[in-house]
Amino acid sequence: MRLVVTGRDGQVAASLLEAGQSRADVEVIAIGRPEFDLARPDTVFDAISAAKPDIVVSAAAYTAVDQAEDEPDLAFAVNATGAGKVAEAAARLGVPVIHLSTDYVFDGSAPGAYVETDATAPLGVYGASKLAGEQAVAAAGPRHLILRTAWVYSPFGRNFVKTMLRLAADRDEIAVVADQWGNPTSALDIADAILHAAAMLHRNEELAAFGTYHLAGTGETNWSGFARHILDTSLAFGGPWARVRDIATMDYPTKARRPANSRLSSAKFASVFGWKAPDWRQSTETVVRRLLVDKTKQAPSFNANPR
Numbered sequence: 001m002r003l004v005v006t007g008r009d010g011q012v013a014a015s016l017l018e019a020g021q022s023r024a025d026v027e028v029i030a031i032g033r034p035e036f037d038l039a040r041p042d043t044v045f046d047a048i049s050a051a052k053p054d055i056v057v058s059a060a061a062y063t064a065v066d067q068a069e070d071e072p073d074l075a076f077a078v079n080a081t082g083a084g085k086v087a088e089a090a091a092r093l094g095v096p097v098i099h100l101s102t103d104y105v106f107d108g109s110a111p112g113a114y115v116e117t118d119a120t121a122p123l124g125v126y127g128a129s130k131l132a133g134e135q136a137v138a139a140a141g142p143r144h145l146i147l148r149t150a151w152v153y154s155p156f157g158r159n160f161v162k163t164m165l166r167l168a169a170d171r172d173e174i175a176v177v178a179d180q181w182g183n184p185t186s187a188l189d190i191a192d193a194i195l196h197a198a199a200m201l202h203r204n205e206e207l208a209a210f211g212t213y214h215l216a217g218t219g220e221t222n223w224s225g226f227a228r229h230i231l232d233t234s235l236a237f238g239g240p241w242a243r244v245r246d247i248a249t250m251d252y253p254t255k256a257r258r259p260a261n262s263r264l265s266s267a268k269f270a271s272v273f274g275w276k277a278p279d280w281r282q283s284t285e286t287v288v289r290r291l292l293v294d295k296t297k298q299a300p301s302f303n304a305n306p307r
Protein backbone atom coordinates (compact mmCIF):
# COMPACT_ATOMS: atom_id res chain seq x y z
CA MET A 1 0.00 0.00 0.00
CA ARG A 2 1.41 3.34 -1.07
CA LEU A 3 0.44 6.40 0.98
CA VAL A 4 1.15 9.86 -0.36
CA VAL A 5 1.15 12.43 2.44
CA THR A 6 1.14 16.19 1.89
CA GLY A 7 3.67 18.31 3.78
CA ARG A 8 7.16 17.02 4.29
CA ASP A 9 8.34 18.38 7.64
CA GLY A 10 4.95 18.65 9.30
CA GLN A 11 4.37 16.65 12.48
CA VAL A 12 1.89 14.19 10.99
CA ALA A 13 3.80 13.80 7.72
CA ALA A 14 7.12 13.18 9.50
CA SER A 15 5.45 10.69 11.85
CA LEU A 16 3.90 8.81 8.92
CA LEU A 17 7.24 8.73 7.09
CA GLU A 18 8.86 7.24 10.17
CA ALA A 19 6.08 4.69 10.69
CA GLY A 20 6.28 3.64 7.04
CA GLN A 21 9.97 2.86 7.39
CA SER A 22 9.33 0.12 9.92
CA ARG A 23 6.53 -1.60 7.98
CA ALA A 24 7.31 -3.76 4.99
CA ASP A 25 3.77 -3.61 3.60
CA VAL A 26 3.59 0.19 3.57
CA GLU A 27 5.38 2.79 1.54
CA VAL A 28 4.98 6.42 2.54
CA ILE A 29 5.90 9.20 0.14
CA ALA A 30 5.78 12.84 1.22
CA ILE A 31 5.25 15.74 -1.14
CA GLY A 32 5.80 19.39 -0.26
CA ARG A 33 6.86 22.79 -1.38
CA PRO A 34 7.96 23.94 -3.88
CA GLU A 35 6.62 21.26 -6.26
CA PHE A 36 3.43 20.80 -4.21
CA ASP A 37 2.07 24.12 -2.95
CA LEU A 38 -1.47 24.40 -1.62
CA ALA A 39 -1.40 28.13 -2.28
CA ARG A 40 -0.75 27.36 -5.98
CA PRO A 41 -3.67 25.07 -6.91
CA ASP A 42 -2.16 24.31 -10.33
CA THR A 43 0.67 22.34 -8.62
CA VAL A 44 -1.61 20.03 -6.64
CA PHE A 45 -2.86 17.46 -9.14
CA ASP A 46 0.48 16.94 -10.90
CA ALA A 47 2.43 16.47 -7.68
CA ILE A 48 -0.06 13.98 -6.25
CA SER A 49 -0.50 12.10 -9.50
CA ALA A 50 3.28 11.79 -10.02
CA ALA A 51 3.60 10.15 -6.59
CA LYS A 52 1.14 7.37 -7.59
CA PRO A 53 -0.90 7.02 -4.40
CA ASP A 54 -3.14 4.16 -3.33
CA ILE A 55 -4.37 6.57 -0.65
CA VAL A 56 -3.78 10.30 -0.18
CA VAL A 57 -3.21 11.69 3.32
CA SER A 58 -3.95 15.40 3.40
CA ALA A 59 -1.88 16.67 6.35
CA ALA A 60 -0.34 19.91 5.06
CA ALA A 61 -2.04 23.00 6.38
CA TYR A 62 -1.65 26.57 7.51
CA THR A 63 -1.45 25.93 11.28
CA ALA A 64 -0.33 29.28 12.77
CA VAL A 65 -3.48 30.04 14.78
CA ASP A 66 -2.72 33.65 15.77
CA GLN A 67 -1.01 34.61 12.50
CA ALA A 68 -4.07 33.40 10.60
CA GLU A 69 -6.03 36.33 12.07
CA ASP A 70 -3.75 38.65 10.03
CA GLU A 71 -3.60 36.44 6.91
CA PRO A 72 -7.13 35.14 6.39
CA ASP A 73 -6.79 34.99 2.61
CA LEU A 74 -3.70 32.80 2.78
CA ALA A 75 -5.20 30.60 5.53
CA PHE A 76 -8.33 30.00 3.42
CA ALA A 77 -6.34 29.51 0.20
CA VAL A 78 -4.30 26.75 1.88
CA ASN A 79 -6.78 25.17 4.31
CA ALA A 80 -9.97 25.49 2.26
CA THR A 81 -9.28 25.85 -1.48
CA GLY A 82 -6.03 23.87 -1.30
CA ALA A 83 -7.56 21.05 0.75
CA GLY A 84 -10.41 20.84 -1.76
CA LYS A 85 -7.94 20.53 -4.64
CA VAL A 86 -6.16 17.67 -2.87
CA ALA A 87 -9.44 15.80 -2.43
CA GLU A 88 -10.40 16.50 -6.07
CA ALA A 89 -7.05 15.09 -7.19
CA ALA A 90 -7.64 11.92 -5.14
CA ALA A 91 -11.14 11.56 -6.59
CA ARG A 92 -9.83 12.02 -10.14
CA LEU A 93 -7.19 9.34 -9.50
CA GLY A 94 -9.86 7.05 -8.05
CA VAL A 95 -8.27 6.76 -4.59
CA PRO A 96 -9.54 7.65 -1.09
CA VAL A 97 -8.33 10.71 0.81
CA ILE A 98 -7.71 10.94 4.56
CA HIS A 99 -7.90 14.61 5.53
CA LEU A 100 -6.84 16.07 8.88
CA SER A 101 -8.98 18.68 10.60
CA THR A 102 -9.17 20.26 14.03
CA ASP A 103 -11.00 20.64 17.33
CA TYR A 104 -10.93 24.42 16.66
CA VAL A 105 -13.99 24.03 14.38
CA PHE A 106 -15.94 24.12 17.68
CA ASP A 107 -16.59 27.16 19.87
CA GLY A 108 -16.10 25.31 23.15
CA SER A 109 -19.51 26.04 24.62
CA ALA A 110 -20.58 22.39 24.88
CA PRO A 111 -20.70 20.89 28.38
CA GLY A 112 -18.91 17.64 27.48
CA ALA A 113 -16.84 15.98 24.78
CA TYR A 114 -17.82 16.86 21.20
CA VAL A 115 -19.19 14.18 18.90
CA GLU A 116 -19.03 14.34 15.11
CA THR A 117 -22.61 15.53 14.65
CA ASP A 118 -22.31 18.48 17.06
CA ALA A 119 -22.73 21.94 15.56
CA THR A 120 -19.52 23.67 14.45
CA ALA A 121 -18.89 27.37 15.16
CA PRO A 122 -15.22 28.30 14.86
CA LEU A 123 -13.98 31.22 16.96
CA GLY A 124 -11.10 32.23 14.69
CA VAL A 125 -9.80 32.32 11.14
CA TYR A 126 -7.78 29.10 11.45
CA GLY A 127 -10.82 27.11 12.63
CA ALA A 128 -13.07 28.73 10.02
CA SER A 129 -10.59 27.93 7.24
CA LYS A 130 -10.31 24.31 8.41
CA LEU A 131 -14.10 23.99 8.52
CA ALA A 132 -14.31 25.32 4.96
CA GLY A 133 -11.65 22.73 4.09
CA GLU A 134 -13.80 19.92 5.51
CA GLN A 135 -16.69 21.10 3.35
CA ALA A 136 -14.49 21.27 0.23
CA VAL A 137 -13.14 17.76 0.88
CA ALA A 138 -16.64 16.36 1.38
CA ALA A 139 -17.84 18.08 -1.81
CA ALA A 140 -14.98 16.55 -3.85
CA GLY A 141 -16.24 12.99 -3.45
CA PRO A 142 -17.63 10.40 -1.09
CA ARG A 143 -14.44 8.39 -0.54
CA HIS A 144 -12.99 10.54 2.23
CA LEU A 145 -12.15 10.28 5.90
CA ILE A 146 -12.07 13.60 7.70
CA LEU A 147 -10.19 13.10 10.97
CA ARG A 148 -10.54 15.92 13.46
CA THR A 149 -7.66 15.78 15.87
CA ALA A 150 -6.36 18.16 18.57
CA TRP A 151 -3.39 19.58 20.48
CA VAL A 152 -0.86 17.69 18.35
CA TYR A 153 2.71 17.19 19.53
CA SER A 154 5.56 14.95 18.41
CA PRO A 155 9.34 14.73 18.20
CA PHE A 156 9.03 16.67 14.91
CA GLY A 157 8.19 20.23 13.87
CA ARG A 158 6.89 22.84 16.28
CA ASN A 159 4.61 22.03 19.16
CA PHE A 160 3.67 22.75 22.77
CA VAL A 161 5.90 20.00 24.21
CA LYS A 162 8.99 21.46 22.57
CA THR A 163 7.96 24.97 23.63
CA MET A 164 7.60 23.92 27.29
CA LEU A 165 11.00 22.14 27.30
CA ARG A 166 12.62 25.20 25.72
CA LEU A 167 11.03 27.65 28.18
CA ALA A 168 11.89 25.42 31.17
CA ALA A 169 15.55 25.49 30.19
CA ASP A 170 15.82 29.16 31.17
CA ARG A 171 12.91 29.93 33.49
CA ASP A 172 11.94 28.93 37.02
CA GLU A 173 8.24 29.33 36.38
CA ILE A 174 5.93 29.20 33.35
CA ALA A 175 2.40 30.63 33.46
CA VAL A 176 -0.02 28.47 31.49
CA VAL A 177 -3.76 28.72 30.92
CA ALA A 178 -5.78 26.29 33.04
CA ASP A 179 -9.24 27.05 31.66
CA GLN A 180 -8.97 25.56 28.15
CA TRP A 181 -9.67 21.83 28.16
CA GLY A 182 -8.87 19.25 25.49
CA ASN A 183 -7.07 16.07 24.45
CA PRO A 184 -3.33 16.22 23.79
CA THR A 185 -2.61 13.95 20.83
CA SER A 186 0.72 12.49 19.73
CA ALA A 187 1.35 12.61 15.97
CA LEU A 188 3.04 9.22 16.42
CA ASP A 189 -0.36 7.86 17.49
CA ILE A 190 -2.13 9.69 14.64
CA ALA A 191 0.25 8.03 12.19
CA ASP A 192 -0.48 4.62 13.69
CA ALA A 193 -4.24 5.22 13.48
CA ILE A 194 -4.01 6.46 9.88
CA LEU A 195 -2.04 3.39 8.80
CA HIS A 196 -4.60 1.18 10.52
CA ALA A 197 -7.57 2.90 8.87
CA ALA A 198 -5.82 3.15 5.50
CA ALA A 199 -5.19 -0.59 5.46
CA MET A 200 -8.91 -1.18 6.03
CA LEU A 201 -9.89 1.24 3.28
CA HIS A 202 -7.30 -0.27 0.95
CA ARG A 203 -8.73 -3.74 1.45
CA ASN A 204 -11.97 -2.02 0.44
CA GLU A 205 -13.93 -3.74 3.18
CA GLU A 206 -15.31 -0.65 4.75
CA LEU A 207 -17.06 1.51 2.20
CA ALA A 208 -19.60 2.45 4.84
CA ALA A 209 -16.74 3.76 6.96
CA PHE A 210 -16.18 6.95 4.94
CA GLY A 211 -17.09 10.20 6.68
CA THR A 212 -16.05 12.42 9.56
CA TYR A 213 -14.39 11.19 12.78
CA HIS A 214 -12.85 12.57 15.92
CA LEU A 215 -9.42 11.09 16.63
CA ALA A 216 -7.58 12.35 19.70
CA GLY A 217 -5.55 11.16 22.67
CA THR A 218 -7.38 9.27 25.42
CA GLY A 219 -8.15 11.29 28.55
CA GLU A 220 -8.42 15.01 29.01
CA THR A 221 -6.56 17.88 30.61
CA ASN A 222 -6.02 21.62 30.28
CA TRP A 223 -2.88 23.29 28.87
CA SER A 224 -1.51 23.81 32.36
CA GLY A 225 -1.97 20.15 33.30
CA PHE A 226 -0.36 19.16 30.01
CA ALA A 227 2.60 21.48 30.70
CA ARG A 228 3.03 20.07 34.20
CA HIS A 229 3.10 16.48 32.96
CA ILE A 230 5.59 17.39 30.21
CA LEU A 231 7.96 18.99 32.71
CA ASP A 232 7.59 16.36 35.44
CA THR A 233 8.39 13.73 32.83
CA SER A 234 11.35 15.77 31.66
CA LEU A 235 12.66 15.99 35.22
CA ALA A 236 12.35 12.23 35.63
CA PHE A 237 14.52 11.76 32.53
CA GLY A 238 17.10 14.32 33.67
CA GLY A 239 15.79 17.13 31.43
CA PRO A 240 14.78 20.73 32.23
CA TRP A 241 11.99 21.50 34.71
CA ALA A 242 10.05 24.61 35.74
CA ARG A 243 7.13 25.27 38.06
CA VAL A 244 3.85 25.67 36.16
CA ARG A 245 1.53 28.42 37.41
CA ASP A 246 -2.18 28.23 36.52
CA ILE A 247 -3.53 31.34 34.82
CA ALA A 248 -6.80 32.25 33.11
CA THR A 249 -7.17 32.82 29.38
CA MET A 250 -7.71 36.55 30.02
CA ASP A 251 -4.21 36.65 31.56
CA TYR A 252 -2.62 35.30 28.39
CA PRO A 253 -3.86 37.61 25.61
CA THR A 254 -3.62 36.22 22.07
CA LYS A 255 -4.80 37.43 18.68
CA ALA A 256 -7.07 34.44 18.12
CA ARG A 257 -9.76 33.28 20.51
CA ARG A 258 -9.52 29.59 21.45
CA PRO A 259 -12.27 27.25 22.65
CA ALA A 260 -12.52 26.75 26.43
CA ASN A 261 -13.64 23.18 25.83
CA SER A 262 -12.47 21.33 22.77
CA ARG A 263 -12.65 17.82 24.18
CA LEU A 264 -13.37 15.32 21.40
CA SER A 265 -15.08 11.95 21.82
CA SER A 266 -13.12 9.45 19.72
CA ALA A 267 -15.65 6.66 20.36
CA LYS A 268 -16.90 6.50 16.77
CA PHE A 269 -13.39 5.97 15.37
CA ALA A 270 -12.74 3.28 17.99
CA SER A 271 -15.94 1.42 17.19
CA VAL A 272 -15.64 1.58 13.38
CA PHE A 273 -11.88 1.07 13.03
CA GLY A 274 -11.09 -0.81 16.25
CA TRP A 275 -8.28 1.59 17.19
CA LYS A 276 -7.97 3.67 20.35
CA ALA A 277 -5.16 6.05 21.32
CA PRO A 278 -3.09 5.43 24.44
CA ASP A 279 -3.70 7.62 27.48
CA TRP A 280 -2.34 11.12 26.77
CA ARG A 281 0.11 10.88 29.70
CA GLN A 282 1.72 7.75 28.31
CA SER A 283 2.09 9.20 24.81
CA THR A 284 3.49 12.43 26.25
CA GLU A 285 6.14 10.42 28.09
CA THR A 286 7.13 8.65 24.85
CA VAL A 287 7.66 11.94 23.04
CA VAL A 288 9.41 13.74 25.91
CA ARG A 289 11.78 10.82 26.31
CA ARG A 290 12.57 10.83 22.60
CA LEU A 291 13.20 14.56 22.58
CA LEU A 292 15.61 14.30 25.51
CA VAL A 293 17.37 11.22 24.14
CA ASP A 294 17.72 12.78 20.68
CA LYS A 295 19.55 15.65 22.36
CA THR A 296 22.11 13.41 24.03
CA LYS A 297 22.64 11.72 20.66
CA GLN A 298 24.23 14.94 19.48
CA ALA A 299 27.16 14.35 21.87
CA PRO A 300 30.37 14.17 19.84
CA SER A 301 31.26 10.67 20.99
CA PHE A 302 28.09 9.24 19.45
CA ASN A 303 29.42 9.18 15.90
CA ALA A 304 33.01 8.49 16.82
CA ASN A 305 33.49 5.27 14.93
CA PRO A 306 37.00 5.29 13.51
CA ARG A 307 37.73 2.76 10.78
Ligand SMILES: NC(=O)C1=CN([C@@H]2O[C@H](COP(=O)(O)OP(=O)(O)OC[C@H]3O[C@@H](n4cnc5c(N)ncnc54)[C@H](OP(=O)(O)O)[C@@H]3O)[C@@H](O)[C@H]2O)C=CC1
Pocket (backbone or CB within 6 Å): 006, 007, 008, 009, 010, 011, 012, 013, 032, 033, 036, 037, 038, 039, 040, 058, 059, 060, 061, 062, 063, 078, 100, 101, 102, 103, 130, 148, 149, 150, 151, 152, 153, 157, 158, 187
Ligand atom coordinates in the same frame (compact mmCIF):
# COMPACT_ATOMS: atom_id res chain seq x y z
N1 LIG B 1 -0.72 20.99 15.16
C1 LIG B 1 -1.86 20.82 15.83
O1 LIG B 1 -1.93 21.04 17.04
C2 LIG B 1 -3.07 20.31 15.13
C3 LIG B 1 -3.10 20.08 13.78
N2 LIG B 1 -4.25 19.68 13.15
C4 LIG B 1 -4.28 19.45 11.72
O2 LIG B 1 -3.51 18.29 11.46
C5 LIG B 1 -2.79 18.44 10.23
C6 LIG B 1 -1.33 18.20 10.47
O3 LIG B 1 -0.85 19.12 11.43
P1 LIG B 1 0.69 19.19 11.79
O4 LIG B 1 1.39 18.03 11.24
O5 LIG B 1 0.78 19.53 13.24
O6 LIG B 1 1.11 20.50 10.98
P2 LIG B 1 2.51 21.25 10.96
O7 LIG B 1 2.23 22.68 11.28
O8 LIG B 1 3.51 20.49 11.75
O9 LIG B 1 2.93 21.11 9.45
C7 LIG B 1 2.18 21.69 8.44
C8 LIG B 1 2.77 21.29 7.12
O10 LIG B 1 2.02 21.93 6.10
C9 LIG B 1 2.92 22.45 5.18
N3 LIG B 1 2.36 23.59 4.47
C10 LIG B 1 1.98 24.78 4.97
N4 LIG B 1 1.57 25.59 3.98
C11 LIG B 1 1.68 24.86 2.82
C12 LIG B 1 1.44 25.15 1.46
N5 LIG B 1 0.99 26.32 1.04
N6 LIG B 1 1.68 24.17 0.56
C13 LIG B 1 2.16 22.98 0.94
N7 LIG B 1 2.42 22.65 2.21
C14 LIG B 1 2.19 23.60 3.14
C15 LIG B 1 4.13 22.85 5.98
O11 LIG B 1 5.21 22.96 5.09
P3 LIG B 1 6.59 23.73 5.49
O12 LIG B 1 7.32 22.74 6.35
O13 LIG B 1 7.19 23.96 4.16
O14 LIG B 1 6.17 24.98 6.22
C16 LIG B 1 4.23 21.69 6.94
O15 LIG B 1 4.94 20.62 6.35
C17 LIG B 1 -3.17 19.83 9.71
O16 LIG B 1 -4.22 19.70 8.81
C18 LIG B 1 -3.65 20.58 10.94
O17 LIG B 1 -4.59 21.57 10.60
C19 LIG B 1 -5.39 19.44 13.84
C20 LIG B 1 -5.44 19.65 15.19
C21 LIG B 1 -4.27 20.06 15.95
Ligand SMILES: Cc1cn([C@H]2C[C@H](O)[C@@H](COP(=O)(O)OP(=O)(O)O[C@H]3O[C@@H](C)C(=O)[C@@H](O)[C@H]3O)O2)c(=O)[nH]c1=O
Pocket (backbone or CB within 6 Å): 063, 064, 065, 102, 103, 104, 149, 150, 151, 152, 159, 160, 163, 174, 175, 176, 177, 180, 223, 252, 258
Ligand atom coordinates in the same frame (compact mmCIF):
# COMPACT_ATOMS: atom_id res chain seq x y z
C1 LIG C 1 3.53 29.05 25.18
C2 LIG C 1 2.37 29.26 26.12
C3 LIG C 1 1.06 29.02 25.68
N1 LIG C 1 0.03 29.22 26.52
C4 LIG C 1 -1.35 28.94 26.06
C5 LIG C 1 -1.79 29.58 24.77
C6 LIG C 1 -2.83 28.60 24.26
O1 LIG C 1 -4.07 28.88 24.87
C7 LIG C 1 -2.32 27.26 24.75
C8 LIG C 1 -1.61 26.43 23.71
O2 LIG C 1 -0.65 27.20 23.03
P1 LIG C 1 -0.31 26.91 21.51
O3 LIG C 1 0.33 28.11 20.96
O4 LIG C 1 0.39 25.61 21.40
O5 LIG C 1 -1.79 26.75 20.98
P2 LIG C 1 -2.42 26.63 19.58
O6 LIG C 1 -1.46 27.06 18.54
O7 LIG C 1 -3.71 27.29 19.67
O8 LIG C 1 -2.65 25.05 19.38
C9 LIG C 1 -3.60 24.66 18.43
O9 LIG C 1 -2.97 24.49 17.18
C10 LIG C 1 -3.87 24.24 16.13
C11 LIG C 1 -3.06 24.03 14.86
C12 LIG C 1 -4.87 23.21 16.41
O10 LIG C 1 -5.46 22.65 15.50
C13 LIG C 1 -5.32 23.02 17.83
O11 LIG C 1 -5.78 21.69 18.08
C14 LIG C 1 -4.28 23.39 18.85
O12 LIG C 1 -3.29 22.38 18.99
O13 LIG C 1 -1.41 27.55 25.83
C15 LIG C 1 0.23 29.65 27.83
O14 LIG C 1 -0.73 29.82 28.60
N2 LIG C 1 1.50 29.89 28.28
C16 LIG C 1 2.59 29.70 27.46
O15 LIG C 1 3.75 29.96 27.90
Ligand SMILES: [Mg+2]
Pocket (backbone or CB within 6 Å): 020, 021, 022, 023, 024, 025, 026, 027, 028
Ligand atom coordinates in the same frame (compact mmCIF):
# COMPACT_ATOMS: atom_id res chain seq x y z
MG1 LIG D 1 8.09 0.41 4.36
